[in-house]
Amino acid sequence: MSSHQTAQTMKPATAAKKLGVYLPATPASFQEGVVSRAELTELQANPPEWLLELRANGPHPRPVVAAKLGVSIAGLTRGGVTEALTTEQIEELKRELPAWLEKERTTQAEVRKEGARLKNLQREKEAGQD
Numbered sequence: 001m002s003s004h005q006t007a008q009t010m011k012p013a014t015a016a017k018k019l020g021v022y023l024p025a026t027p028a029s030f031q032e033g034v035v036s037r038a039e040l041t042e043l044q045a046n047p048p049e050w051l052l053e054l055r056a057n058g059p060h061p062r063p064v065v066a067a068k069l070g071v072s073i074a075g076l077t078r079g080g081v082t083e084a085l086t087t088e089q090i091e092e093l094k095r096e097l098p099a100w101l102e103k104e105r106t107t108q109a110e111v112r113k114e115g116a117r118l119k120n121l122q123r124e125k126e127a128g129q130d
Contacts, residue, residue: 009034019043021054022061022084059084069093072111075104 015035016023023031027050035043043051058064065085066073076082079100085093093101 009036010040011035015040015043017061019051020061020064021051022059025054025059025084026050056087058086058088058090060087060090065090069101069105071101071104071108075100075108079104
């Protein structure tokens with residue numbers, strides 16, 4: 001395979017990540033092949049039933065689980081969540097709101113607040129230099 005062809009295709013794991021789905025839950029035909037940029041674009045524009053189902057119900061990869069719960073991936077790990085979760089499992093965690101989830105949401109909110117504060121400081125500094 002030439003480097004030109006390589007640039008035009010991606011491994012299934014990369015495509016799954018770009019689609020926001022958990023690779024082991026995708027069809028075997030998706031897992032065993034390579035995905036071209038055109039195929040990825042087509043999947044994004046016109047998702048087949050299996051992709052719609054995975055996006056709606058999961059199981060979801062950890063970055064998606066973390067986002068849906070409002071925590072970091074490290075926060076999931078600290079909370080003992082090491083596997084992909086279904087939408088139903090995520091909703092159950094939201095309803096139960098275990099102590100670890102509440103703590104990690106607070107931590108994540110503080111991280112975001114600090115990030116925004118630092119961004120504002122940087123903007124003020126740059127504005128002062130003009």
